[in-house]
C-alpha cells in the first residue's frame with residue numbers, strides 16, 4: 001500500500017515541511033499536522049513543487065537542479081519525521 005507524503009506550510013512561521021501518512025485515508029481524515037518548528041496547528045497542505053513542475057513538462061537545467069535539491073531536502077526531512085511519526089502513532093493506534 002502506498003504511504004503518501006504531503007507537503008505542508010506553516011501560516012505562522014512559514015516553515016515548509018513534509019508529513020508522512022500511514023495511508024491516503026489518514027491524510028484525508030486527519031487535520032494538518034502541527035508545525036515542527038513552532039508547534040502551531042495553523043498549517044496548510046501545499047501542492048508539491050515537484051508535482052507542479054512535472055505537470056508543466058520541460059524544465060530548464062536550473063529548475064532541474066533546484067528540484068533535485070528540494071527532493072533531497074524533503075527526503076532528509078521526511079525520514080526524520082517519519083521516525084518521530086512512527087514512534088508517536090504506535091502508542092495512539
Ligand SMILES: [Zn+2]
Nearest residue numbers: 010013035038
Ligand atoms: Zn510554524
